[in-house]
Amino acid sequence: MDDALDEGTRRSLQEHLDACPSCRSELAALQSLAQDLRTHGMLKAPDDFLEKLHARTRESRLKELLRLLFYPLHVKIPVEVIGIASVAVVIFSLFHAVEPQVRMTAPQGVPSGADSVREQVVPEESRSELVPREAAPMTEKATVQAPPTQSETQSKSKQDVRLYNKKEEPAPAGVDRAVVSAPLQSMDVYIVMKGVNKLQAKGPAGAGVQAPAPSEAGDALRSGHAPAAEVAAEAEDRVLGRQDEESARPPVSRADVPMKAQALTVSPESPVLSSLKDVVASVRGTLVDVVYDGQSREPRILTARIPCDALDAFFQRIGGIAELRTPVPSALQPGGRECLVRIHLASEETLQK
Amino acid sequence: MHKEQTLSSQQEDERLIRAFTAGDTAAFDALVIRYKDMVYTMCYYLLGDADEAADHAQETFVKVYRSLNAFRFESSFSTWLYTIALNTCRNRLKSLSYRLRRKTVSLDDTDETGRAVMEIADESCQPNGELEKKELMKHVRQAIAGLSVDHRTVIVLCDVKGLSYEEICRITGLDMGTVKSRISRARNELRARLRGYR
Numbered sequence: 001m002d003d004a005l006d007e008g009t010r011r012s013l014q015e016h017l018d019a020c021p022s023c024r025s026e027l028a029a030l031q032s033l034a035q036d037l038r039t040h041g042m043l044k045a046p047d048d049f050l051e052k053l054h055a056r057t058r059e060s061r062l063k064e065l066l067r068l069l070f071y072p073l074h075v076k077i078p079v080e081v082i083g084i085a086s087v088a089v090v091i092f093s094l095f096h097a098v099e100p101q102v103r104m105t106a107p108q109g110v111p112s113g114a115d116s117v118r119e120q121v122v123p124e125e126s127r128s129e130l131v132p133r134e135a136a137p138m139t140e141k142a143t144v145q146a147p148p149t150q151s152e153t154q155s156k157s158k159q160d161v162r163l164y165n166k167k168e169e170p171a172p173a174g175v176d177r178a179v180v181s182a183p184l185q186s187m188d189v190y191i192v193m194k195g196v197n198k199l200q201a202k203g204p205a206g207a208g209v210q211a212p213a214p215s216e217a218g219d220a221l222r223s224g225h226a227p228a229a230e231v232a233a234e235a236e237d238r239v240l241g242r243q244d245e246e247s248a249r250p251p252v253s254r255a256d257v258p259m260k261a262q263a264l265t266v267s268p269e270s271p272v273l274s275s276l277k278d279v280v281a282s283v284r285g286t287l288v289d290v291v292y293d294g295q296s297r298e299p300r301i302l303t304a305r306i307p308c309d310a311l312d313a314f315f316q317r318i319g320g321i322a323e324l325r326t327p328v329p330s331a332l333q334p335g336g337r338e339c340l341v342r343i344h345l346a347s348e349e350t351l352q353k
Numbered sequence: 354m355h356k357e358q359t360l361s362s363q364q365e366d367e368r369l370i371r372a373f374t375a376g377d378t379a380a381f382d383a384l385v386i387r388y389k390d391m392v393y394t395m396c397y398y399l400l401g402d403a404d405e406a407a408d409h410a411q412e413t414f415v416k417v418y419r420s421l422n423a424f425r426f427e428s429s430f431s432t433w434l435y436t437i438a439l440n441t442c443r444n445r446l447k448s449l450s451y452r453l454r455r456k457t458v459s460l461d462d463t464d465e466t467g468r469a470v471m472e473i474a475d476e477s478c479q480p481n482g483e484l485e486k487k488e489l490m491k492h493v494r495q496a497i498a499g500l501s502v503d504h505r506t507v508i509v510l511c512d513v514k515g516l517s518y519e520e521i522c523r524i525t526g527l528d529m530g531t532v533k534s535r536i537s538r539a540r541n542e543l544r545a546r547l548r549g550y551r
Binding site for chain 1: 357382385388389390391392393394397400403407410411412414415419434458489490493494497508509511512515518533540543544
């Protein structure tokens with residue numbers, strides 16, 4: 001019925017239809033239906049079809065012109081591509097947002113043992129507020145560490161390498177090197193810049209404010225700057241009348257820190273800082289953080305990532321511009337790629353005290 | 354005879370298109386007048402609503418107007434036009450607004466199975482005494498409206514417009530076997546729906 005059969009098939013179908021009244025009536029019904037559809041199925045478009053179309057084409061031309069004017073580089077991007085790109089951007093930004101946090105939070109986890117009690121000097125106005133650590137954590141930039149005393153320096157020789165992840169497993173006595181599987185190893189180095197001591201005399205000496213007595217130090221520790229276990233251990237020592245090396249240490253003047261900061265005369269643009277930066281850069285290291293004094297706003301601690309294989313060269317070059325007051329750490333964990341070195345800028349006077 | 358008519362029709366289409374591309378906007382109007390009923394009929398059977406059909410038939414011609422300069426005469430103009438019309442209607446059928454509108458269609462008119470049918474305005478058959486013909490057309494349209502979109506498409510292209518299988522293949526993008534089987538099934542279903550009226 002659609003003229004779709006070839007001659008042979010058509011002839012054989014015709015022979016069948018001649019002999020089969022049922023199929024003949026079926027075909028006739030289908031042909032009748034097709035004829036009805038062709039005759040009555042066609043519809044007439046509305047009379048105003050052309051006028052409305054003219055209006056739409058005019059509107060369309062205007063829209064096209066505006067589109068060309070304002071979106072000359074309009075490109076259709078599939079939704080799937082946009083989705084994949086968005087996910088990639090989110091993952092990339094998350095990855096780069098997390099890394100600095102790790103860098104900043106890692107030093108806070110460093111265990112401070114009995115031989116390395118840290119005194120944190122805070123501004124006078126906030127010192128009176130003894131709030132728990134959880135309620136008012138001190139930010140990294142507001143933290144200023146006192147330089148080590150002689151006893152601290154000696155005890156630190158036993159801890160050349162301190163690992164963030166080894167809080168629960170302190171290295172056994174007499175072990176100089178720790179070999180662990182931590183991805184990033186860290187160390188603290190105290191240096192005195194050469195030629196800086198002469199400037200000490202010019203500092204505001206004798207501010208006269210004494211460091212907190214042992215009880216005050218305990219308060220300071222409880223004020224949120226030391227782990228609770230450490231505070232409890234110190235309190236227990238005090239009750240039992242034990243005198244450890246730390247308590248025998250001469251009091252540290254609270255004015256020391258600003259005074260030392262001035263003695264160092266280190267500013268962000270100072271030759272000292274720039275020379276340290278040069279040393280770090282010369283061994284393919286990266287300066288990741290600089291901690292400034294809370295009051296004098298001068299740099300006190302520099303944190304740098306140094307490739308492990310360039311560590312010897314790094315300390316050699318540091319020795320050229322400063323006096324190392326801690327033993328040069330020997331080789332670290334084999335296979336480690338980088339280690340985190342915190343360079344504490346100290347003064348001669350502080351170290352003697 | 355039919356092939357000669359088709360050939361002359363294609364030549365006329367080509368002449369009008371070349372005139373339009375040369376700047377004669379009246380040539381486009383002539384093309385619209387030649388094909389507006391066919392496009393409207395196709396949109397009508399696919400979308401099942403007179404307003405929707407008029408709207409999307411115009412949308413089809415607007416698309417043709419925009420892209421007629423790029424027409425390469427690799428197929429006949431009618432095939433190209435029907436392809437655009439079919440795609441326009443398919444997009445509309447897939448759109449959320451159309452589906453929501455279909456859900457809110459009036460249920461006042463129902464067929465013998467209780468299913469809602471779309472009331473179709475009969476523009477071509479104004480009252481002229483042919484009551485029987487008008488009644489038959491109404492039932493034919495209701496029966497077509499009850500088919501699936503795929504069956505509606507091939508029935509309209511094959512039996513209402515009288516296109517060949519090859520043209521239907523080009524317009525729908527289906528292969529020959531699929532087109533033949535769909536036409537056969539659609540006719541059988543349509544005949545079953547019209548059994549009480551013919």
